[in-house]
Each structure stands twice: as C-alpha cells, then as structure tokens.
Amino acid sequence: MQKYPVVIIGAGPAGLTAAYQLMKENIKSIVLEQSDKVGGISRTETYKGYRFDIGGHRFFTKVTEVEKLWYEVMGDEFIKVPRMSRIYYKGKFFNYPLTLFNTLQNIGIVNSALILLSYFKAKVQARMRTNWEAENFEEWVTDRFGSRLYETFFKTYTEKVWGIPCTQIRADWAAQRIQGMSLKRAVINALFGSQNAKSLIKEFDYPLLGPGMMWERFQEKVESQGSPVLMETQVTRVEREGNRIKSITVLQADKTIQITGANFISTMPVTALLHRMDPQPPEHVLEAARGLKYRDFLIVSLIIDEKDLFPDNWIYIHSPEFKVGRIQNFKNWSPAMVPDASYTCLGMEYFCSQGDELWEMSDSKLIELASREVVNLGLVSNINKIEDGTVIRQYKAYPVYDGEYQKHLKVIQTYLEGFENLQTVGRNGMHRYNNQDHSMLTGMLAVKNILGENHDLWNVNTERSYHEEFTVEESKQKVQALAK
Incomplete structure (x- = not known):
C-alpha cells in the first residue's frame, strides 16, 4: 500500500x-x-539512432x-523551425497554405473559377436559410467553402483519416479543427501574405x-x-x-x-x-x-540513402489511390533527429483501426507498401535507395466524432x-x-x-x-x- x-x-x-x-x-x-x-x-521513438515523432508536433x-x-x-x-507543408492531390503538389499562382497552375483557371462560384452559391444559400445548423462534417465544410472546394481538399483526406464517410462525422470536429478559416482569408493570404492567422504561422518551436x-x-x-x-x-x-x-x-x-x-x-x-x-x-x-470509438494509427519510418529529398516538414496525401495519409520528413523538423546527415528518415503515416487490413499487415509488408508508395509519389527516385525501416503502432490515437x-x-x-x-x-x-x-x-x-x-x-x-x-x-x- x-x-x-x-x-x-x-x-x-x-x-x-x-x-x-x-x-x-x-x-x-x-x-x-x-x-x-x-x-x-x-513521445519520440528511436530506431538505430534515428528519432521520429508519432504524428509530428509543432510547439505553437x-x-x-x-x-x-x-x-x-x-x-x-528549443530550436526555431521554418514551417513548410504541401498537399499532394491528383499528381500535383499544392502549397499549404494555398498560394494563388501555385493553385491556379495546378487546377487551372476554369476549376478555380468554379470553386469560387461554388463558394458564392453556398454563401447565398446560407443567407436564405433560417434556423439551420450543420450536423455533419460534409454539411459544415460545404456551407462555409462550397461543394467544389470540399470535394477537392477536404473529403478524400478526411475519410482516409477517419475511415468513415464525412456524412457520419459530427460537425463538432470540423468546428474544433477548422475554426477561423475562410475562403476569403485564404485568398487574401494567397495574394498579400499571412495576416497573423494561427493556421498560417511561418515558424514554430521544436525540441x-x-x-x-x-x-x-x-x-x-x-x-x-x-x-x-x-x-x-x-x-x-x-x-x-x-x-x-x-x-x-x-x-x-x-x-x-x-x-x-x-x-x-x-x-x-x-x-x-x-x-x-x-x-x-x-x-x-x-x-x-x-x-x-477510436481511430488507431501506425507509422512506417523509412531510412533512405539520400541527403535531401524535399523541403517540407510534412506532406498531406489527399489522393485516394495512396493509402498513406501524411508523410513526415524528420530531418526538416530538426537535423539532430538524423544521426547521419547524408541520410533521410521519412515517416509514412497510415490511419487505420485495430483489426483492419492495414493494422494486421506484418511489419515487412508495411515497409514494402510504404517503400512502394513513396517511390510512386515521386518523392524517392529509386526503391533501392530505401535501406531500412521500422513500424510503430499507436492504439487509440484519435477519438472519433x-x-x-x-x-x-x-x-x-x-x-x-x-x-x-x-x-x-x-x-x-x-x-x-x-x-x-x-x-x-x-x-x-x-x-x-x-x-x-x-x-x-x-x-x-x-x-x-x-x-x-x-x-x-x-x-x-x-x-x-x-x-x-
């Protein structure tokens, strides 16, 4: 006692x-x-001297x-780390936060115009409604950004993270995680630079x-x-x-x-x-x-014989043909995370649930899958550059809304x-x-x-x-x- x-x-x-x-x-x-x-x-995990996070954590x-x-x-x-991340969607990389010319170049003027029209349509519909409140994620995002932006940048990634349709995710989650964002602000920031929004910080602290x-x-x-x-x-x-x-x-x-x-x-x-x-x-x-309910998570950390692969801290993978949801480049969080400066360690993050196909896959099969996907994404030139890897599984990583x-x-x-x-x-x-x-x-x-x-x-x-x-x-x- x-x-x-x-x-x-x-x-x-x-x-x-x-x-x-x-x-x-x-x-x-x-x-x-x-x-x-x-x-x-x-926490920070360690494998053969390589240190990596379970999800990546900015200190801001x-x-x-x-x-x-x-x-x-x-x-x-503490060190100061410059913030850089992008979105991969339909074979192209979008700056995140969005920048005007990069977005126009990737989706084209016509699609950009259609996104804006969809946004204005949503705003008109919102003004016409009375006593209405969004109940699910799809309704919440569509109401604020329009259906086209929802389909392009929200739907596929969100469903990959949670493993259920956006219509089954409560609007509370969107309100908690996307609060303060608006298409108007995104366009203003794209044209004139960040206006001090929390989601648009340029650097963050990191141990x-x-x-x-x-x-x-x-x-x-x-x-x-x-x-x-x-x-x-x-x-x-x-x-x-x-x-x-x-x-x-x-x-x-x-x-x-x-x-x-x-x-x-x-x-x-x-x-x-x-x-x-x-x-x-x-x-x-x-x-x-x-x-x-909870959503589980696993990370496949790959050790790659390449000094510099890409400049991002992390990349969101929105395209549904890839199972990976997000990719961390730990060297770009802190050079001290990698013991050999001529190598790079990437964290391939997979959202899954205990008992499903991904969760039950053997470590060797997961390393094989992650290696194949990172090459197909064009982030690593040759699969032979990937020398080693390890897998960490995290139970109950995310409470499901x-x-x-x-x-x-x-x-x-x-x-x-x-x-x-x-x-x-x-x-x-x-x-x-x-x-x-x-x-x-x-x-x-x-x-x-x-x-x-x-x-x-x-x-x-x-x-x-x-x-x-x-x-x-x-x-x-x-x-x-x-x-x-």
Whole structure:
C-alpha cells in the first residue's frame, strides 16, 4: 500500500503537466504510465539512432501560460523551425497554405473559377436559410467553402483519416479543427501574405531531439523532487466508494501495488477508466462507454540513402489511390533527429483501426507498401535507395466524432462530474481531439481545481477564453494545507 496526495494516471502531456504544477507547489504526486516511454502520442521513438515523432508536433500556442511552461522546462534546447507543408492531390503538389499562382497552375483557371462560384452559391444559400445548423462534417465544410472546394481538399483526406464517410462525422470536429478559416482569408493570404492567422504561422518551436525530449525533461524534474513516474505500470482496478475514488491497483511486472490518494487525475482512455472501476458504474454509463470509438494509427519510418529529398516538414496525401495519409520528413523538423546527415528518415503515416487490413499487415509488408508508395509519389527516385525501416503502432490515437459520440460523452461526463476527487484530462481522458497545448491546459486547470479554484475542464478548446486568455489567481492557503 502506497499513499500520495495526488495520483495521476498517464505520463503524457496532460498528466506530466499536472505533476509538474503540483511539484512547483510542493505537493507530492505519483504518475502511473503503462508504456515504457513518457509523452503519450507526443513521445519520440528511436530506431538505430534515428528519432521520429508519432504524428509530428509543432510547439505553437495562444495559451501564454503553456508557452511559458515550455520555455521554463526546455530553455535553450528549443530550436526555431521554418514551417513548410504541401498537399499532394491528383499528381500535383499544392502549397499549404494555398498560394494563388501555385493553385491556379495546378487546377487551372476554369476549376478555380468554379470553386469560387461554388463558394458564392453556398454563401447565398446560407443567407436564405433560417434556423439551420450543420450536423455533419460534409454539411459544415460545404456551407462555409462550397461543394467544389470540399470535394477537392477536404473529403478524400478526411475519410482516409477517419475511415468513415464525412456524412457520419459530427460537425463538432470540423468546428474544433477548422475554426477561423475562410475562403476569403485564404485568398487574401494567397495574394498579400499571412495576416497573423494561427493556421498560417511561418515558424514554430521544436525540441532539438523531438517532442519526447520535452516530456523526458518533465519526468526528470518531477522525479528529482520526490514525485515518482512509474513506467510499464498497468492500472487494473479503480476502487470507488460512493462519489469518491478510494484507491488504484496497478500491475508492475509481477508486482501488484495498491495506491491511495486524496485526489486523482486520469488521462487514460475514459472508456478504459470506466471499465476498470469497482464497483462498476451503472449499466447506462457502461453502454455509453462502449459506444465511443477510436481511430488507431501506425507509422512506417523509412531510412533512405539520400541527403535531401524535399523541403517540407510534412506532406498531406489527399489522393485516394495512396493509402498513406501524411508523410513526415524528420530531418526538416530538426537535423539532430538524423544521426547521419547524408541520410533521410521519412515517416509514412497510415490511419487505420485495430483489426483492419492495414493494422494486421506484418511489419515487412508495411515497409514494402510504404517503400512502394513513396517511390510512386515521386518523392524517392529509386526503391533501392530505401535501406531500412521500422513500424510503430499507436492504439487509440484519435477519438472519433461520429454521429453518436456526443450523446454517449454527455452521459459519461455527467457521471464523472459526480466524483468529488476525480478529474479526467487530456485527449483520451476527455475523448476530445485536443492539441498538446490544450491537453496541457487541462492538466494545469485540474491542479488549480485541487488548489480550490473552480474551472470547467470540458470548456477547454471550445470556449474562446481558454484559447487566448489564461489568468487565474493562486490559492496559497490551499497549497499550504495540501503540502502538509
């Protein structure tokens, strides 16, 4: 039996941020992590000295407190990286963000004119409607950009990512991920340059050795102050008593440990959390948990005997004839990610679901597929240039916003809010497609709630105030009481 003031499940951005904030207030915590690396989906993997991300993570935020925390932890180990990405569609590469002459050249004046006409038609139709609200992704995007732009730049890639038709994806996801964008702004930016839009930033911060470096530093700092981070530790039971969590039982190698605490913060998939509770939640809550879906992800990292392949950080592959969804060039994130400057490491990213054809494919077949596709895309001249590769699979990478998720999540949220000493944070802890800065913000606010403040974590990344403002007072009396 072990006892800590705060018990944290998960050593990803949200969990480690919470542990770090508690450490700064002299409050001990323990972090329980199932895998052998910290950082969750923001970790950095290593293969034969080559370092690569699970999805690529830019460090840019409007949340001042999060930005301060990044620099506080990383210091001069941050580098500035110029942002460059493109879209591959129908055999051509489009600048992203769109530039006027490149787009005209690729799709032609006639198609460009038809896209604009489709856009104006959508705007006219929108003015004629009353009391109408888009319910799915297709309706949301078409309403704002027109049907032709939707078909050209949104439909195929989105369906590749999620594995379901755009008509089955909730409009919430579009509103969360594409907010602030408009065709008018895209044209203005194409003609006159970026107007300071978040999605159009020219450079971003990046840890020298990848995003996992950030979370390794967090781990070092919290452990140095007596708050352990237990790796390869699986939560098997969450004991509850009334509206309080009493203890957590974990399995570490062949050892079973029971941990009690005054407060609990969970970043594990909310579905798994509910199924580990003892006694189990009511059946309608478990039914809602069973209704939530996830999209899995795998990355095939290829080591290529070429010094320079292309200048992008990443390329989106919209063409449906290719299974790959996105390609990372890790050398262009940081030269230190590649141990031999005469070589390049590419990350071929495939969106899939556990049990489907891609997920079940052997590593050797996946490396073969990725090698063939990168050559057919014209990014590598000869398949013989590809010398090696490895595969990393990521379970539950993305919470799915299907037609039923909102109803199920509301049931779960209502149930969890009834607990006095439990908060769920982060992407999987809230079944919300958060960026890492918003996941960190939920961890920061969870600590502030423990200190006596009152923040609604479910509003993070939905309420504008949490995007651009973060000013809260510390509760010193509560800190002192908890630290004892």
